Amino acid sequence: MVAIEPLVQLFLELGISSPEAESLLRGLFVHKSRQWLASQGDGSDPSDVRVALVTGVHRNFVRRLLREPPRIAETRQRKGHAATRLLRAWYSDVRYLDSSGKPRDLPEKGPSPSFETLARAYLRGPTPGVILRELLRTRAVERLTEQRVRACSRYVRAPGLSLPNIREIGVRSKQLIETLTANLRGPRDALFCDSMSSIDVAETRAPVVHEVINRRATAFLRSLEAELASERSYHSRSRGARRVRLSVTVFEAKG
């Protein structure tokens, strides 16, 4: 147990959940067992039944696991943090929005609207205090003065060097490079890629401007998503037709 503890801590820092870690460990266990059994005998690969016997994993799973390198099984990959439901409600339930449609800063406790009532309404099980601590840790929520809290993100994602964050860098970079290179090759079918002219602002004004960019870009993306939602149902009616995946990403640049 002492030897595994630091590994568990690393998993936690990387944002890997227990089912994800178990899945990865099972795959490694099976692969390593095959190598070990081979080294114990004449060097030939042992049968799946023998690996199953040694590892305690059913032989059907052994066969499946040995077909590919050890990795987290898709079925075990976390589809999203449970608290995301609470954050989504904070950004959409009118009781928790201000008069401009933004999520209100909430008192931690007390009658509605408060973080306590929001947590109780949208996340059964853990107490509001536990949820708040987790959201503060992942910086999805920020603590303000006067025992108030502010929503900082619609999603729960631990900051820092984690697998989902590295994956996102890869996906975003790939999309941008593909769009730019496709536009170089075929300007006639160019994909949209444009930016506003940059502005120099006083450092003290930067947070205000940053907040404006944040709100405008969010409103733009949400309304585009709502406007194009009908395309999804149109597509589901035209089954068999070739599919093209389209998306729009907006990002703020500094410097």
Added chain:
Amino acid sequence: MNKRGMGSRRFPNRGAEHLHVDLAREMLRVCIDTLKRHGITERKLRWLVKDIGASNSDIPASTRLFQDISDLGKLVNEWAENCLYVDGSGRPRVIPIVGSAPSLSALVRTYFPRRLVREILRIGVETKVLERVGPQHVGHLGACVLLTGNQTLLLAHAIRSIKWFLSTTYYNARTPDEAGPARPERQAFAELSESDFNDFQNVMREPIVSLTEMCNRWLMARSVTRPDVVGKKIIMGVQAYIFKDI
């Protein structure tokens, strides 16, 4: 989407006078029905129609009523824009009610020089732009002054909106030769089930808020950079709202 603002001479002109009388009747009917819903009796309305020609108020009642709302809008705008009043993430910070800037009393001294802080605090809480945070602090709840539940202010709001809308349609009704480019005035509507209305409202809330915030920021920035423009000042702006025909 219907594009409006084409010159009236592009439409058939036959029987135009007759049509205008019909439209004027319909417009008065709409106004009368709305005023009745606000509790003004038929008898009082008849008396008002006669009285309108005689009275000549310098400042319309709606403008007088909206003075506080307009100043409150400027106050919360300053709170959301002034670096002294925002935190590191650019959002308005919780401020003390009393004290030197940043505080509510400092803002009240600027925008309501002869008024009590507690009175402005009450109006702010009622119109959902401010919220009490403990006994000595106040939070910024939003830059949009909400009149929900206040029948008098909502009637005044409706009158100003109708006046502004009629001014735009009158301008756009002029022939293209007389007028400059038409003022943008767009609408989108369709007949759908009642159950779709809430979804529609949820989808449109954020873009409408965003559009009006953008407009407000531009207008406020212009009033700061060009405060001493000579000549008559006029109100200009954009109004956006969701409607259902009832």
